[in-house]
Amino acid sequence: MRQLAAWKQSAIAFVCGRRSKWVVVGLWLVVLVIAVPLGARLNDAQDNDAQSWLPGSAESTQVLNLSEDFRPEQIPAVVVYARDGGLTAQDRRQISQDTAELRTLHEHGVRGAETRGPVFDRPVAPRAAQVQVPITMDASGWQRISPAVDSIRDRVGDAGAGLAVHITGPGGTSADFAEAFAGIDSTLLFSAMGVVIVMLLLTYRSPVLLFVPLLGVVVSLFTAQALIYLLARHAGLTVNGQSAGILTVLVFGAGTDYALLLVARYREELRRHEDRHEAMRRALNRAGPAVLASGATVVLGMLVLLVAEMNSTRGLGPVAAIGVLVAMMAMLTLFPALLVCLGRWIFWPVIPHAGSADPAERGVWARMGRRIARRPRLVWSVTAAVLAAVSLGLFQLRASGIPNADAFTGRPDSIAGQVVSARYFPAGAGDPLVIVSHAAQAERVGRTVAADPAVVPTSIGVPPGAAPVHDGKVLFEATMRDPADSAAAKATVERVRDAVHAVPGADARVGGGTAALLDMEHAQTHDNLLVIPLVLAVVLLVLGILLRALVAPLLLVGTVVLSLAGALGLSALAFRHVFDYAGEDVAFPLFVFVFLVALGIDYNIFLTTRVREEAIRRGTRPGVVTALSATGAVITSAGLVLAGTFAALGTLPMVGFAEIGFAVALGVLLDTFVVRSVLVTALFLDVGRKVWWPHRLAHRDGAPVPERSEVSRSGG
Known part of the structure; x- marks a missing residue:
């Protein structure tokens, strides 16, 4: 215990020593020079594919992994055409021309040759049409989906007067989410920075002092991003858009809190001591344990997330813990060293002098x-x-x-297209169930799936000859009548799972977008x-x-x-x-x-x-x-x-x-x-x-x- 106390006093003396304080600042300057280019590459290390979000042991995740044996992970974008009075002959020619153009598209992961459609809502006097374009996904996730959908949009001809054209389905919705996440780091960085500047100005009433804690949290953020980037690249740490965005908020919020506590205690001690080095030594000695305890609570609390089933939640734990830990270290070393280097004038115009009263x-x-x-x-x-x-x-x-229809504060194109599509086609079109089973039982499994009243029977592609076979297993899809993200669709998944699991020898599993949502709910409850x-x-x-x-x-x-x-x-x-x-x-x-x-x-x-x-x-x-x-x-x-x-x-x-x-x-x-x-x-x-x-x-x-x-x- 005495050795720990002695170490603590030595560390404090080093941070606010007359010469050593410059060493502390210099060390952090070196860290910053190294961290900035590494932290800037954090977006490149993000893993936004489905597995980085889904619970690892869930049935939908198993289907996703098995489906990679049949085809690369895909997400379909659905181009929807509709006219209230019915499609004209010109509309149908335009749709055929667009489909031919889409079949030649092979950039940003778009698999144009596998384009399906057009499918019309009825054989005579159709009012709407759909064209499905698969997009191959990889670890870049949202970074790839947005340009892929943009390339599809570029191949879709200009709609004539009265003809509505939207890109929806899982691909279109994911692209709109990607657009919402685009610039999330800079948006949150500047928003958080603006809040911190205003609040520090109101708190300190000093136009100069506020920049010291601001500098501390910015250095903390860059350093944390660099560490997380290195761990993501070389140690398998999972980082996605959600955890990267929350990291910015946590570092700014926690780091500024620690700075405020330390400055308040430092100001108290400056009113009692003429020597600012002694004042900072006493401030660190008294406020340091509270900052350490606070930081330890947050870090340990975040690390508890490692026991979560959800991959996205589990990945957030170490990312947030690293951010808070770095912020705490910077505010206990760099920040006090900077304050002592700058002297009392940094508090101008209300400078705390020794012997002055504490308001x-x-x-x-x-x-x-x-x-x-x-x-x-x-x-x-x-x-x-x-x-x-x-x-x-x-x-x-x-x-x-x-x-999805309520997930945005605005109304992006994919949501408008989802409403139009549901008006003319089965609401689950474009986001089907994905079923994997033994090939020998595939036909029976297919009949079992088709028997569910919420499944469109004609949507099921059942082999043995029609569907791909790999290692004795077969993969096929089925369209649901209800919207893929609805409670009714999730209930359908549960019924279909119960039914196909009961087929002897089939070893059938049910996945797809709706199944993933259902599995995420169960994992989150756990x-x-x-x-x-x-x-x-x-x-x-x-x-x-x-x-x-x-x-x-x-x-x-x-x-x-x-x-x-x-x-x-x-x-x-x-x-x-x-x-x-x-x-x-x-x-x-x-x-x-x-x-x-x-x-x-x-x-x-x-x-x-x-x-x-x-x-x-x-x-x-x-x-x-x-x-x-x-x-x-x-x-x-x-x-x-x-x-x-x-x-x-x-x-x-x-x-x-x-x-x-x-x-x-x-x-x-x-x-x-x-x-x-x-x-x-x-x-x-x-x-x-x-x-x-x-x-x-x-x-x-x-x-x-x-x-x-x-x-x-x-x-x-």
């Missing part, structure tokens, strides 16, 4: 603490009751998936039940080690869970009655939980570590009031920054991201202004020294809560 001692948070101290039990009871009441909004939550308790256990363990107590961590975890329920309840009400969203993604509750519990506990850590520090000197109850007055402003600022950076997800034109951003931002604000400042403060004041049980602090008599003059003299 927090007589501020709004000190007054709030004294008011809560008068009747703490009433305060926490009412606050908890209000949070429990808004939690009832959880009954409005519809986390069963978002249909992940929710497994990951959520594990994250809570990790948070409880870290708090117990940090505070050396049991009662306090249990209280803190309870308040965060109550805050989470309140945030989800309010969000569900907003989604239903304000934004009119159709539903939430299946992963929505888990992502919001992980981010809110892992990040939201930060503010409780910042507050309670200061409470413990003050309790050792003057007793628990007065320590609570002093800690609230000292940390209130900085934690509020940190909460606003983190909420703002997650709200930046709303700049993306996808409902799923907008919902996660809104819910996390709302939860962070609840943690900041209600849970930490009111509920936790009141609970600690009511329980008193027993909150530290079984530590010896639980047996120490506390002093009475000080009046204003006593708080002013205490030095906060």
